[in-house]
Amino acid sequence: MSFTLFTAWGYEVSTLEFIAAITSITGVWLGTTGKRITWPWWALSSALYMVFFYQVDLFASAALQIVFIVAAIWGWRDWAPTGATPGYLNNRHRLFIGAGTLIAVSVLSPLLSRAGAAATWSDAFLLVGSLAAQILMVYQKVEAWMLWLIIDLAGTIQYAYLGYWFTAALYALFTLVAIVGWKRWYVLNRN
Template identity: 35%
Template sequence: MNDPIDLFGITTSSLELISFVLAVITVVLNIRRVHWAWLFSIVSSATYGVVFYQSLLYGGAALQVVFIVVSVWGWHQWLHGGDKHDLLPVTRSSKQVLLWAGAAWAVGFVLIAGFLDHYTDTDVPYPEGFLTAGSLVGQLLLARKKVENWIVWIIVDVLYVGLFVFKGLNLTAVLYAVFVVLASIGLSTWYRHSSDKP
């Protein structure tokens, strides 16, 4: 599944293409607040984990394992995370949650980048550390149906486009450019549907 294939002038592999399709389905279902998104997230995370590992993007590969675990939790949260163990509503984050999210991103960046720099042969430890930490924050906010998850994803996805181009994962770079557009739609859609908007 890793033999190179040409897709409209973009060199990719069958596994990267499958991962691409599954990831797009995941985000579209997330925007629509359909809980089946988490199933697609689990499968696309598993396939992308292999793609990233083979590209020496160890932070990204490890992140996919974490995404699988968080997806199981997020699926449960969406279905039973409400006040009465019912469907979780879309809400905005408090200032305290945003401060914790920012702090977690910063600490995660330092720890992940340091680990990647000292214990792996990746050639992009600092960009990967920053984006891996940001992705964890975005995924946790998504699991709790916080509107601001989409802001995190916009930032992360824009930067991932450059990283994937650098690593030669051109189809995945296109995917993350699509993600920027989808995350912008998600931000607008979720804000309109949030139960606590001013």
């Protein structure tokens, strides 16, 4: 791992993890505003977290960061310079995303187990659920924030269980930001 920046409650926070967390929360907060500038921040934080997660054997989380980088480029390209115009999914699309997520997690988890991943079911859910939520963000769907809320809670638990306290705290903060994002996008949709 990289250089230890500081130690808090016996947990060594690396410079890499710290910078990844700061850039990540900046990008997510900007996302709640629906501003296009969110995407470069997401790309940067994803590149940093990809390295961090790979170093700690969270392979699905590391792979997910590649998806986030691609989605950041896609979002930057597709969002208008004025930002997001949130809308809602129809029920058929909600069902498709829910069923697809369950099936994909069921397939991915045993593969992660065979690869010797530090976490299997939870990391598979974080990968698949985040992929779905990120696509919903690019398509400017309010449901993205509902899904992020669930994912961020799961991430908080996973990273705390594995002892990555700084990243667990970040995901707890993401949970609160997801609530703010949900409310803001609801209002943007109503206007």
